[in-house]
Amino acid sequence: MHSPTVQKLIDLFSKFPTVGPRTAGRFVFYLMHKPKEEIEELITSISNLKKNIKICPLCLNPYEDETGLCSICSDSRRDKSLLCVISNEMDLMAIEKTKKYQGLYFVLGGTVSRLKKADIEKLKIKELEKRIKNDPEIKEVILALNSTAEGEATILYLERLLKPLNKKITRLGRGLPLGGELEYADEDTLSSAFESRR
C-alpha cells in the first residue's frame, strides 16, 4: 500500500532495535515533513559515524579522537588492575554514570542463550582471552552482564573459560534493587540479599 520509496525506508527502520513497522512508518512520515536541510544534516551525521568512529583496540569500545586508544583506556588515572566485561556500549554508559567504577572495560558484543559454537563466535571471546593474557596488570575480571537467563549462561561459560588464566573472576552482587519490596522479590534475589547483607 505504501509507495516503493516509503516501503523501502520502513523496512530499513524496522530493523532498528525496538522499532516495529508502525513506528518505522511514523519515522518515515516524520522525515517526509522535514525541510531539506534537516534531512541533509541527518544524512551527514550518519555517514560521519562510519568516517569518524574507530574501535579501541584494547576495550573494543567505539571512540573518536586521535590518540589510538579510547578516552578510558588512555586515561592514566583509571585503575588498570580491574577489567569489567560488559555486553555492549549502553551498559558501559550506565556504569560510567554511577561514577563508582574506576577500572577498565571490555565490550563483549552481546550475550548468548545457547552455548552453540555459532552463537559464541559472535562474541569477542578470543579477543577477551588475549586481552587478559597480554596484560599482567589485570588482577580482577568483573563479569558485569545482565541477571537474565542469557547473561547468567554467558557468565557461567566465561567463568569456566577464564579459570586457567589465574585471575580473580567476580560477578555483580544480586539483591533488592532501589525501591524493591521483599514481598514481591523472587527467592533467588532474596537469598542473595541476605547473603550480601552488611
Place this chain on the structure above:
Amino acid sequence: MHSPTVQKLIDLFSKFPTVGPRTAGRFVFYLMHKPKEEIEELITSISNLKKNIKICPLCLNPYEDETGLCSICSDSRRDKSLLCVISNEMDLMAIEKTKKYQGLYFVLGGTVSRLKKADIEKLKIKELEKRIKNDPEIKEVILALNSTAEGEATILYLERLLKPLNKKITRLGRGLPLGGELEYADEDTLSSAFESRR
C-alpha cells in the same frame, strides 16, 4: 560523555517520534556495528524520500508516481461525494486497511488542543476550505479525527468553520471498541453505544 559524532546523531534521532535519548543511543550503536553497504543503503533511502516523494495537490497525501495526483485521488472508482478529513498519513493507512471506506481523503496535518491562531495556522485549514469550495461533487465531509480532547476540539472548530459551505458534516461514531467491556467503559462511550445501537 559520548563523542561529538555520536552525540550529534543521538540528538537527531531523539527528535524522531516516540524516541528518547536512550533509544536514540541504541540506534547509534546499532548503526555503528553495521557494514558500510548497509549504512549507504539507509542513506540512499533517506535521500530518495525527498527526491521521489511528491505531495498530492488534492489531498496533501505523499505519493510517488508520475500521474500528478496520488493513487487514491486519481482512482476513478472512488466515491467522489465523500471527503474524509484525517490528521495524518498513518490514520489514512489505518482507514484504508479496513477496506470499508471508498471516498476521498484530506490530510489536515495534525490536531490542535488550543484554538490559538499560531496553532491553527499549522493545520491545512485554508487548503481544506478551498478543496471543499472548489469541488461541487463533495456531499459529505467526515471529520475522522481521534476521540481525544485534541481531536474533539479540532472537530468542534471545523464543524463551525465548515458550516457555511452547506455540506453534510459528520464525525465517527463512538461506542464500545472490539473487546470492550461495559463495566470499564466511561459514561460518554456507553451513552454513545446506546444511542448508536442497531
Place this chain on the structure above:
Amino acid sequence: MHSPTVQKLIDLFSKFPTVGPRTAGRFVFYLMHKPKEEIEELITSISNLKKNIKICPLCLNPYEDETGLCSICSDSRRDKSLLCVISNEMDLMAIEKTKKYQGLYFVLGGTVSRLKKADIEKLKIKELEKRIKNDPEIKEVILALNSTAEGEATILYLERLLKPLNKKITRLGRGLPLGGELEYADEDTLSSAFESRR
C-alpha cells in the same frame, strides 16, 4: 506453612473475583489486626446479605425493600417498552450511571464462550424468554453485552433464539471509545465507527 485457620480463610478469599493467594493472605493479615468489633461488623454485614437481599422476579436483580419488585421494575416513570439484557449487576450499575437509559433490565447471569448445553443452562435464558413472552409492552430488546468474544457469541445465540418472538432486537453500537485514536483502533472498530458516523 500457614496455620490451618489462616490457610482455610486464604483458600476462601482466593475464590473471590480478582483475588489470588497472595492478596488473600494480605486480607487475612489485615483482618487479624482488626479489633473484635470491626470483625463482628463484617460478619453481621455478610450474613445480612443473605437475610435482607431478595431477587426481583422480573429482572433478577437483587434488591432490598418490601415492594415485591426492585426499585427499577417498580418505577412507573421507566420506559416499559425497552428491555436491556445485561450480563450482571455491575453492568447494570455502569449503565444506570450514564443516566441516559430509561428502560427496564434483565440480568442474564453471565456470558458463554462455547454454546454447549451445560454452559448455556447457567444463564437465565428460559427466564428471559418467558419475561419477553409475558410482557406485550416490550417493543425492543437491547443485548447490552461486552464486545468480547464471549459477549459476541452470546449475542449471536440470543439473536437467533429471540427472533421468533417478533421484537426488535438490537445490540450496542461499536466505535472509537472516548480517548480512542484511529491509528491504534482495530479494523472492526474503525469500520463500525464509519458506519455509525453522524
Place this chain on the structure above:
Amino acid sequence: MHSPTVQKLIDLFSKFPTVGPRTAGRFVFYLMHKPKEEIEELITSISNLKKNIKICPLCLNPYEDETGLCSICSDSRRDKSLLCVISNEMDLMAIEKTKKYQGLYFVLGGTVSRLKKADIEKLKIKELEKRIKNDPEIKEVILALNSTAEGEATILYLERLLKPLNKKITRLGRGLPLGGELEYADEDTLSSAFESRR
C-alpha cells in the same frame, strides 16, 4: 444507588488492602450468588481467626497451636543468634520460602515515612528494644525492610536507636534482582551491585 445492606458491605470490603469500591462491589455480588452454606463457612472462618489465633510474645507473629510460642520461636533448630526485623507477616512468609534464613524474626508492624512520634508509636519499637535487651544470645539484628523510601527511613531510624545495644546491625544487600538488566538499573542499585560483587 446500592441498597443499604450492599452499600455497607461494599464500604467494609473497600477498606481491605488493594480493594477499591469497584472490586468491593464485585465481592458483594459474588457473595450474593453463593449458597447459604458457603456464606456460613466464610463467616465461621473469619470468626475463627479471632478465636484461634494468638500473637507470639517473642516475635509478635500470629500463630495457632498451644505451645505458648509460635512454631519458629519454639523451634530449637533455629539459630538464636540472628534476629531478622521485618515489616509484616507477608515478608516473613517471603523469607521463609527461600529456606536460606535459619534465624529468628521480629514483626515490626510496618514502616514509617516520616519520623513523627505518632507514626513511630504505631510500630513495635519498644517491644523490639526490649526483645533485644532481654536476650543475650542475639548477636546480629538484620533490618530486612523494603528498599523503598519508607523502608530506608525506618532502617536509618532503627540503626541509630539500636546502636547503644552493642549488637551487629545489618541490612539486606542491594543489587540487580534476578532478570535485572544493567542498562535499566538505577545508579544506586548498580553501585551496590559493584560493591557486593563476589
